[in-house]
Amino acid sequence: MNKIIIAIDGYSSTGKSTVARQLADYLNYIYVDSGAMYRAVALFALQNNYLSKNHFDKQSLLMSLPAIKIEFKKEAKNNRADIFLNDKNVEKEIRTMHVSDFVSPIATLSEVRKKLVSIQHKMGIEKGIVMDGRDIGTVVFPDAELKIFMNANTQVRALRRYNELIEKGQNVSFDEILKNVEKRDLLDTTRIDSPLVKATDAIEVDNSETNREDQFHIILQLAKDRIAKRI
Ligand code: DC
Numbered sequence: 001m002n003k004i005i006i007a008i009d010g011y012s013s014t015g016k017s018t019v020a021r022q023l024a025d026y027l028n029y030i031y032v033d034s035g036a037m038y039r040a041v042a043l044f045a046l047q048n049n050y051l052s053k054n055h056f057d058k059q060s061l062l063m064s065l066p067a068i069k070i071e072f073k074k075e076a077k078n079n080r081a082d083i084f085l086n087d088k089n090v091e092k093e094i095r096t097m098h099v100s101d102f103v104s105p106i107a108t109l110s111e112v113r114k115k116l117v118s119i120q121h122k123m124g125i126e127k128g129i130v131m132d133g134r135d136i137g138t139v140v141f142p143d144a145e146l147k148i149f150m151n152a153n154t155q156v157r158a159l160r161r162y163n164e165l166i167e168k169g170q171n172v173s174f175d176e177i178l179k180n181v182e183k184r185d186l187l188d189t190t191r192i193d194s195p196l197v198k199a200t201d202a203i204e205v206d207n208s209e210t211n212r213e214d215q216f217h218i219i220l221q222l223a224k225d226r227i228a229k230r231i
Contacts, residue, residue: 002230003029003128005143006223007136009196010150012184013157013164015207015215016132019150022216023223024130031081032072032123034133034140035103037116039094040070040085042103051102062111070119097165097172100180104187107134113193134188137199145226147202148219156208157181 006029008020017033024031041061045051050061072081075089082091093099106112113135120140123129131140137147158178165172188196198204203222207215 002227003126004145004223004226004230005124005127005141006130007141007144007147007199007202008130008132008150009134009137009147009199009202010132010205011152011157011196012181012188013161014150014152015160015212016150018212019148019216019219020130020132023220026220027128027130027223027227029128029130030123032120032129032131033083034116034120034131034136036083036091036094037070037119038107038112039099039103040083040090041068041112041116042099042106043090043094044068044085045106046099046102051106056105058109061106062109065111065115068115070116095168097170097176097180100184104184104191108187108191108193110193134196135194137202138197139194142199145230146223147199148222149198149202149204151204151206152208154178154181154185 006020006023008016010016017035020033021031023029042051044064045061048060048064050057050064067086069084069086071084073084074081082089083094084090117140120131120136124131124141133140137144137149155178158174158181161181162172162174162177165177205215205219
């Protein structure tokens with residue numbers, strides 16, 4: 001059976017990764033969380049003191065780019081691919097609020113985007129991939145057979161993120177999360193290189209009021225239709 005590429009873009013905390021994972025598991029496709037790659041570069045910049053609240057040494061980060069190795073590897077314990085930064089599993093570290101606060105400026109850098117998009121292209125060569133992010137249907141895989149653009153209202157998204165982080169034991173306030181979501185929306189949609197925008201041929205899914213199970217079945221049906229067309 002011919003495999004396809006599924007691109008899932010949209011605002012933060014719209015459940016892109018949940019549905020992308022569900023689809024990949026069901027179809028036996030590879031799942032790639034492209035946001036994790038931008039987060040890994042932000043973590044690298046923070047660890048090397050290139051980035052802090054009042055300071056961004058962009059030049060040093062750009063010079064270090066060739067030395068940043070980003071890979072996804074399966075860990076036997078959970079059978080899920082975790083992200084590795086220079087051979088270290090950073091799956092947990094990249095999900096903190098600290099990294100969330102600093103990742104958007106990193107994602108505005110064209111040199112960073114170029115490097116990550118090139119890795120993403122290689123992952124999609126054999127198709128059979130579900131990738132989520134902000135520019136997957138517009139820049140990374142403009143010919144993807146199925147493109148989904150996910151949205152939900154800001155309060156709903158902030159509450160989801162808040163619950164997720166509280167569940168993970170992080171000490172955060174709802175207001176802080178709401179501000180972070182709003183700030184990231186603004187930076188993601190207004191940056192010059194590859195801003196978050198719905199591809200003209202993407203199908204928009206607003207899940208402010210849809211439950212995840214229903215949403216999965218709607219998107220799975222779309223995927224099955226596209227796969228059937230390629231057989
Ligand atoms: O999906 P996420 O919240 O983990 O993404 C982290 C940041 O990376 C977010 O601010 C947007 C950016 N990003 C991007 O610019 N392009 C992508 N393909 C994926 C994420």
